[in-house]
Amino acid sequence: MADAAVKEKTAAATPEAEQNLTDGFHLIIDALKLNGLTTIYGVPGIPITDFGRMAQAEGIRVLSFRHEQNAGYAASIAGFLTKKPGVCLTVSAPGFLNGLTALAHATTNCFPMILISGSSEREVVDLQQGDYEEMDQLAIAKPLCKAAFRVLHAADIGIGLARAIRAAVSGRPGGVYLDLPAKLFGQVMDAEAGQKSLVKVIDAAPAQIPAPAAVKRALDVLKSAKRPLIILGKGAAYAQADDAIRSLVEKSGVPFLPMSMAKGLLPDTHPQCAGAARSTVLKDSDVVMLIGARLNWLLSHGKGKAWGEAPKKFIQIDIEPKEMDSNVEIAAPVVGDIGSCVSALLQGMGDWTTPPADWTAAVKSKREDNVAKMAPRLMNNNVPMDYHGALGVLRTVMKERPDAILVNEGANTLDLARGIIDMYQPRKRLDVGTWGIMGIGMGYAIAAAIETGKPVLAVEGDSAFGFSGMEVETICRYKLPVCIVIFNNDGIYRGTDINNVSADPAPTVFVKGSRYDKMIEAFGGVGVNATSPDDLKRAVNAAMDSGKPTLINAVLDPGAGSESGRIGNLNPQSKLRKK
Numbered sequence: 001m002a003d004a005a006v007k008e009k010t011a012a013a014t015p016e017a018e019q020n021l022t023d024g025f026h027l028i029i030d031a032l033k034l035n036g037l038t039t040i041y042g043v044p045g046i047p048i049t050d051f052g053r054m055a056q057a058e059g060i061r062v063l064s065f066r067h068e069q070n071a072g073y074a075a076s077i078a079g080f081l082t083k084k085p086g087v088c089l090t091v092s093a094p095g096f097l098n099g100l101t102a103l104a105h106a107t108t109n110c111f112p113m114i115l116i117s118g119s120s121e122r123e124v125v126d127l128q129q130g131d132y133e134e135m136d137q138l139a140i141a142k143p144l145c146k147a148a149f150r151v152l153h154a155a156d157i158g159i160g161l162a163r164a165i166r167a168a169v170s171g172r173p174g175g176v177y178l179d180l181p182a183k184l185f186g187q188v189m190d191a192e193a194g195q196k197s198l199v200k201v202i203d204a205a206p207a208q209i210p211a212p213a214a215v216k217r218a219l220d221v222l223k224s225a226k227r228p229l230i231i232l233g234k235g236a237a238y239a240q241a242d243d244a245i246r247s248l249v250e251k252s253g254v255p256f257l258p259m260s261m262a263k264g265l266l267p268d269t270h271p272q273c274a275g276a277a278r279s280t281v282l283k284d285s286d287v288v289m290l291i292g293a294r295l296n297w298l299l300s301h302g303k304g305k306a307w308g309e310a311p312k313k314f315i316q317i318d319i320e321p322k323e324m325d326s327n328v329e330i331a332a333p334v335v336g337d338i339g340s341c342v343s344a345l346l347q348g349m350g351d352w353t354t355p356p357a358d359w360t361a362a363v364k365s366k367r368e369d370n371v372a373k374m375a376p377r378l379m380n381n382n383v384p385m386d387y388h389g390a391l392g393v394l395r396t397v398m399k400e401r402p403d404a405i406l407v408n409e410g411a412n413t414l415d416l417a418r419g420i421i422d423m424y425q426p427r428k429r430l431d432v433g434t435w436g437i438m439g440i441g442m443g444y445a446i447a448a449a450i451e452t453g454k455p456v457l458a459v460e461g462d463s464a465f466g467f468s469g470m471e472v473e474t475i476c477r478y479k480l481p482v483c484i485v486i487f488n489n490d491g492i493y494r495g496t497d498i499n500n501v502s503a504d505p506a507p508t509v510f511v512k513g514s515r516y517d518k519m520i521e522a523f524g525g526v527g528v529n530a531t532s533p534d535d536l537k538r539a540v541n542a543a544m545d546s547g548k549p550t551l552i553n554a555v556l557d558p559g560a561g562s563e564s565g566r567i568g569n570l571n572p573q574s575k576l577r578k579k
């Protein structure tokens, strides 16, 4: 700050001198713009307040949040949607730490993101002399991201940002930390030398072509299958190789199972979609081709009960060689970027024989049975609403607006919405991701609206919403076309738990009958209390048509949910617990 003040005075005294100078503030802005990074999600404060103002003045879109974690989640999903690193900007120590959760989340989910944090003076931090917001941020960030860099000299800003961009988007994408000490912003240098020091990153995520032998091996294994299955992960959605993936799936004739954020890559209503026959295809398949999907907990690590007794062979397509054999043996690893791998497979297929008809017919009939069983439940008009009645309405809303973006978090609210709401287009479903994290909701909704210009429907558990709820002000401030529907069942999983021992409520319950709709009214948004599926339908359609920031409090039966949604089995049990 002091440096900036001194510089301003000097510049006023000698205007012609200033023309030949630039400084850290401007070089960072120029470097971002040069690389097409024109949106920043963040929270202002020392030492980056002026930087945000200047960036805005220079045409960068600076979106100011109420908490860095939400700004960070916004940046992470911007990275997923655009294949460019989403940028989050924070102040030092506490702001940095608030943003760090999102950086770790981006890394875990393989989203490209750069967390840029201002930091305190190196000399003071390193001697631990108690600076304002003192913290060795670089050291703390390192284990939680793909790469971490610090820039100490204005002349290195160009290189520093170039390294951050490459690290974020090349190979398997992830989070990168860029540490910018306060002094850097005010550092002055010759303007021409400054311009020359900037780097425009060429081919930041170069294609990684798979080895022909690996492609042939994969096709041989797939050809040998009697009951093949393709699993599409969010890596496949990220790749933006939509046409090639669709062609591969359709030409192969193999049933496909989309992971949550891969839904819509091919429509959930596609004749080969096995989404509604998930347990059957996992159990009974004999060859499984994973495209940008990892065999982590979300796929029961590729083994155990969910995968049945039948021996299985896995083909895995992934950009990260270390992913292979992470949980089970991979018979045919194909390492490369998804687009190049899928194209190579397509080319190698030649005259292809589709899988045995008894397998595809069995999958189809299982799917149709399950869909038919579900249908009447989705049409119920119960008051208070249950999940199926409410989700039946939202399913139709999304069907009628296939290019809207669905953001989804919660436990029951997540698991049931994922199964019930069909998706029709790629990258339209954004949810809790690899960690099953609560708190992504409003950050994702904001970034989705900003990055795509499309209307956003955020379907939120009442607990999930609470993690980022204050950002409804941000949504109203920027007048974003976001409709938030809160599935209000008075608590986490359910609102019915009772504490028999003291006056305190049970740990999973909230204030009964809360009116979340009133929150958005405080900021000029539209609030609606919906008690029936019909109410909900009217309110959501009005919101999606008007594009006005809207929050609908959907009153659900407090007893409707189940513990931890679909993953209750992951809860450890006490043998001593008194029933």
Ligand SMILES: Cc1ncc(C[n+]2csc(CCOP(=O)(O)OP(=O)(O)O)c2C)c(N)n1
Pocket: 409, 410, 411, 412, 413, 414, 436, 437, 438, 439, 460, 461, 462, 463, 464, 465, 487, 489, 491, 492, 493, 494, 561, 565
């Ligand atoms: C950051 C974070 N904290 C806590 C949790 C644990 N957790 C899982 S789901 C959930 C909330 C579920 O309640 P709600 O959002 O109301 O959905 P419901 O099941 O009631 O529909 C919580 C707190 C988590 N997943 N992530």
Ligand SMILES: [Mg+2]
Pocket: 461, 462, 463, 487, 488, 489, 490, 491, 492, 493, 494
């Ligand atoms: Mg709830």
